[in-house]
Amino acid sequence: MKEIEDFLTGRIWLKEFTPFPKNEIDEAIAQGLIACIPGISEKQECSRCLEKSAHLISFYCEKCEGDCLYCRHCLKMGRISSCTELITWAAPSPRPLKTRSFQWSGRLTPSQNLASQQVIESIQNNRSHLIYAVCGAGKTEVLFAPIYEALKKGDRICIAAPRTDVVLELSPRIRAVFPEAVVHTLYGGSRDEPGFAEIVIATTHQLYRFQNAFDLMVVDEADAFPYSMDPALKRAVMKAKKPEAPVVYVSATPSARLLKETPGRSEIFRRYHGQPLPVPRFDSLWNYNKQLKKKTIPKKLETWVRLRISRQEPFLLFFPTIDLIDQNIPLFKELDVGIEAVHSKDPNRKEKVMALRQGKIPGLLTSTILERGITIPKVQVAVIGAEEEIFDAAALIQISGRTGRAADFPTGDIVFFHNGITREMDRAKKTIIAYNRKTIS
């Protein structure tokens, strides 16, 4: 029963799909230890993802022998319908406090330290907080002390991020710093881990499966797709935490709304190594589309790529569409056969990024999927078609933030190749310059 309690505490799970034998679940229900929740609530809302009736589909159901509603929004986690039940542990028993150590030998910069203290203070006051910190500021380290404080109190903590890549990068770092804490890492296709997780590191999608679970909620990359665009994911974050629990948002490019609505705030406009952010430069690449269609790489771009290859500097070429990447990868392979391409649907993405980091391949053509979460020492970056709509100021700032992250190589070329300068390009550049100025003052 202990195993079931550990698993179901704070979770809301399809009754038919638990990892436990059916008779044990039924017995716990009979004893009142597990509560059952109808899949579709009386308010005609999906109990797991809180999707409203307008997006629920009605059909004649052979199980209900009548009209039944099912939710398409969270379908891939197992279908929720009027005739399915969700279960949760009804009355979790109190958990004894355990000593938890904190193993980190690094040192915070003064601005990281200040932010860290401010976050702790906000949490003490149950107030939500935004860590507004430039790319490469060392945001994760800022979270260590607040998480440690929460752990000592016996709080349950969730660190959520919109993308699996970010979750996978966070997980080993958190586990290393809190070696005795039970940490679970959840994303689409992850395996169940044993025990009661004091720290859950999860994609925002996985939070559909939690309810009233966390005393502290951290949302990393709070401006990233799909979280930023999907109200259901925002609801999932709010549903997964306890009602009074504060949320700590972390972002390098927060939306105006997030800035306005979050009461607590810390700003870090200085990178952890103290060097300014590389400022993007603009370079025209008139009618690059026409030239690419004729199977020639525009001269300026070719020169830029050749220079990187001859200097053995790893590079990223950001393209606006997957189609453009697919069409042009053969052209770039003529410059160097080692050049590869990645996009969101590429199963080998991780391996290719690793190969670039290890110097096994010279460069990558990529969609905006690599705008966040990756650090490659010495990397040089070019955006092709920076005027395209997909490259808004936030995306361009994130992309620029890939350069100069390592303390040994704090600079790097970041060029926006364009077919006309947009307001978003201007905004990105001006914002980065402003960050660097605040650093000086």
Place this chain on the structure above:
Amino acid sequence: MQASWRSLFMNDLNEAVCTKCKAEFESITGNACLYCGALEDGVCRDCLYWEQTEYAGLITKGQCLYRYNAAMQTYFHQYKFLQDVILSEVFAKEVQHALAKVEAVIVPIPMNPKKLKERTFAQVDAMLESARLPYKHLLTKNEDVQGKKTKTERMASTPLFQWNGEAVPKKVILVDDLYTTGTTMRHAAKVLKAAGAEEIELFCLIRG
């Protein structure tokens, strides 16, 4: 009700099956197996086998609309196993076009009643209803043992269906979603033939 349901659905459908996905479905055109629509000239290997068994001569001809490529596997998984009922609409037009003019009575391959309760919907019936085609059930399915057996065991195993006792017309067309080895169709055809059907065709959305 019907109209608003449909228009709501079209919005939802655009998400589920965008035009790019739809372009990836591969329809079967040109030379195909006379009996089952496999992409082989004349008669395919599976059907050649069947025509040497006690099931020979049961089926006069047949057609399958699509190949079971990656896009179709994704679709089929979401429709049948994730129970995304609304996806019955995706091929409504194509199924309508293929079956609207046939004279034969459409007979869907049924599900076992217990299985049907679990699945909550009959995916073949739903596909036909979305295509606005009338159909008649003439068979009942015995408990499922298929998954546990090998292909050859399955081809020879005990009857999968029983006649439900309703009047059997002379011409019938058996309809299923996915055709793999042909066992289902041959077993169904045999039962219908014994119950009085004279001409039996088959139709499947997908040829595995």
